[in-house]
Amino acid sequence: MQLRNRQWKIAGRPVGRDVTEADFASDEVPARAPEAGEVLVRVDLLAFEPAMKGWMENIGGYVARTEIGDVMRGTAVGTVIESRADGFSPGMQVVGPLGWQDYAALPASDLRPVSNPARPSDDLGVLGLVGLTAYCGFKAIGQPFPGDTVMITGAAGAVGSVVAQIARIGGCQVIGVAGGPEKCRMLVEEYGLDAAIDYRAADFAAQVAAHAPNGIDVVWDNVGGTILNTLLGHLAMRARVVICGGISRSKTGGMPVGPENYFNLVFKRATMRGFILHDHEALFDEGRRRMAGWLAEGRLIAREDVQHGFDNAPRTLMRLFSGANVGKQLLRLDHGEEQA
């Protein structure tokens, strides 16, 4: 039987503006049969991340260029349909760079079995790049110590919520910054943060000051812009500011606005550093092992926002930039009758 393979391809470059549906075009081709050493995988669950906008813009220079007409890249969990490689057999759940399509034929070296078949989505979140970004950046740059005041922007997002929970495990005073009362409630009641601040509140800056009477020891910033600037005005001596993301830039075009308070780094002997996850590969095994342990103990929870249907892939990506998602943004594909 010939498998139909729906695909979403890059049709536009969202430079200096938001991502829109018009930046993608759908197509349908026959699924390619696996060659020797390859595995044919059905795509079940796609993961979305803010960096995808950067990939479409070809900024940063640390991932391979994208071209108009390429199948959109994306990490996903899938099920092996046919294997011509050792170690993979039909029915096995795997994770890898499957892309926005129904089926992918890839070299076996690009795939690995999911860590926990009962919760395969963990490999797209807390045990995947999301969790490792949180773990490695917080360890290598954040350097938390018990009693530190840690403030996290985008705290209800996939990376932010993991950082917040590791900070809580680490005996820190943890304050999340998020948009809207529902996310703030969730941060305190579900994730166990000490406090949460709604950045849309008129007295946002006053709340930041009130929650950090001795200053902020670690800022984890996913957002940039005026929110980061406010936090930089309240650093503790020798603070560490981890620049993980700048999602606010999607609203302003180009890069986030510059933080006028950067010079407080001098007065406070503070450090502001960005990082690229792949510089910290030496920590991956340790991070996966510890986070899997915390998940099993219930000390780390990973909330997911699961959308449904192949047609919704572009709109699901756009949820990240509108702030609609809570936790890791995923899309479950519907494979229709051919999977019955």
Next chain:
Amino acid sequence: MQLRNRQWKIAGRPVGRDVTEADFASDEVPARAPEAGEVLVRVDLLAFEPAMKGWMENIGGYVARTEIGDVMRGTAVGTVIESRADGFSPGMQVVGPLGWQDYAALPASDLRPVSNPARPSDDLGVLGLVGLTAYCGFKAIGQPFPGDTVMITGAAGAVGSVVAQIARIGGCQVIGVAGGPEKCRMLVEEYGLDAAIDYRAADFAAQVAAHAPNGIDVVWDNVGGTILNTLLGHLAMRARVVICGGISRSKTGGMPVGPENYFNLVFKRATMRGFILHDHEALFDEGRRRMAGWLAEGRLIAREDVQHGFDNAPRTLMRLFSGANVGKQLLRLDHGEEQA
């Protein structure tokens, strides 16, 4: 009324051997009246620490020399009897370098009021040099991260037990090393450590290996010698080894024996560092503030070993080197009829 002032003076230098009672001589003189800017203090509670042996030996070069015939130095809590300085009035509880005697007349600049008059001994332990040694060394050198395996020698002692509790607050896997089943029981049941190992056990090395299947991320060493050597054989990659003390040397004479496993620092890209508390004065306010908070919350407990009577001062010091003390070693002076 003329106050009688009993004193213990240095009479011997315990170089290359244990401290003995013969290293001290008692004397009695009239208490000196305070001059302008000075305060006369009655000594109530003396604190003891292993470094006192080093002071008597004049080793290390980082404190002022002692001379035979000097009143033995020591930090203590006392009560103001007479003040000729602003800010101090009779009855006030103060802490300072009062020495092994009934009364001390000192410049007001050497004294400060106790942090919490209801628990004045905190300033001799967890809010004094003991707690600051633990806090500053663990923060600056130990650099713990949630999930780290932390192993502490001398874990039932004053510094070790504070390090262990901060490590526990910090979400680490905390294993104490101590002498005898009673101290090990206390570490687990009272201080909440994950495990404790009796270094006198025949299978000590095997227990260390069993409790650190992924290696030790932070070693806090108060002991040196063969115990340190065993731990160095079980380091995790990028481990930090904090050398705080070497109390085992009092048994061997001279310095602790060299650890043959030191070269594991290379294979594990590990760091071994000593420190002098006064290099970290910038952390003192923060450390006192956070530890006072943890004390108030009941997350940090400070056990004390209180002996009684002026005559027992030398024997109380010797308790540190025999391992008799559990927690901070203190001596309460008995002032007899003149205080009635």
